[in-house]
Amino acid sequence: MEHLHVAMVQTALVWEDPKANRDLLASKMEQLEGEVDLIILPEMFTTGFTMDPGSIPADEGQRTLDWMQEQAKKYRAGILGSTVFIGENNRHFNRLFFVGPDGEQEQYDKRHTFTLAGEDKEYEAGKKRLLFEFRGFRICPMICYDLRFPVWSRNTEDYDLLIYVANWPAPRIGAWDALLKARAIENMSYCLGVNRLGSDQNGHEYTGHSAAYDCLGNTIVFSQEEAILQVVLSQQHLNLNREKLQFLKDRDHFNIQR
Known part of the structure; x- marks a missing residue:
């Protein structure tokens, strides 16, 4: 496909209430207008940025995944966002899912868990980057704190679209703005960031600043x-x-170690 129609849902979230958030987002998506290929939801869209994953029933991750599949079929669009997911042996993940309208499914576990909030103590860090193709676009999705690490985000595999879903708080929103634009420019890629609004139970304020940038950094x-x-x-x-500027052909080659 030549064009990809994307809808980015910027909203406040209900603290640690998956059903309320699924109902809220379902209502929001009913407001979609025109053709849509991909719908992007914020990080931890069913709970907010909770550091108490044990308070979330173990089956809520699967319930949310089932709900995403229903919405994808309803809108004939891909749905993407991250949620608290409890896996085998009670291991907790900040897991991003992509669900397509025909049942296709991809997942990515947040690589850079946010040590400042103690996320590294509550959630398992991911080990693999995700790259998938959808309707003619090669897409690389990431989660919030990953944005601060350009090596992890580097366009070594010729993706077309870099996506960050986030709960990025107001005091550091300037970094969010600057880094989203930088990731677009340095990777010669579209870069989209979807953040939340409102406040959470810990008193953190969120001011959105969801944005889309083209490969030249234009808003x-x-x-x-x-x-x-x-x-x-x-x-x-x-x-x-890309053909005119050739910047990606001059990129460095490297291996990631951690």
């Missing part, structure tokens, strides 16, 4: 309001600029 859309931001990404725009 396509930006908002601090409760909204569904809809953008159309162009494969032709991406290819023309």
Whole structure:
């Protein structure tokens, strides 16, 4: 496909209440207008950024995954976002799922757990990056704190779209803005960031700043309001600029160790 129609859902979340958040987001998505290929939800969209995953019933991760599959079929679109997921041996993950309308499914566990909040003590860190193709676009999704680590995000495999889902708080929102734009420029890729709004049980404030940038760092859309931001990404725009500027051909080659 030449174009990818993306909807980014920027909203407040209900603290540690998966059903309430699923109902809230289902209601929000009913407001979608026109053609949509991919719907992006924030990080931990069923709970907020909780450091008490044990308080979430073990079956809620699967319930959320089932709900994502239902929504994907309903809208004939891909759904992407992260949630608290409890795996084997009661291991906790901040796990991002992509679910397609035909039942396809991908997952990514957050690589860089946020030590400042103690996420590294409550959640298992991921070990593998995810790259998948959907409707003609190669997509690399990541989660919040991953944004601060450009080596992990580096476009070594010619992806077209880099996505960050987040609960990024207001005091450091300037870093969010700057780094999203930087990731787009350095990777010659579209870069989308979907953040939440409101406040959480720990008193953290979130001001959104969900945004989409093209491969030159130009702002396509930006908002601090409760909204569904809809953008159309162009494969032709991406290819023309890559062919003209050739920056990715000069990239460094390296191996990641941690």
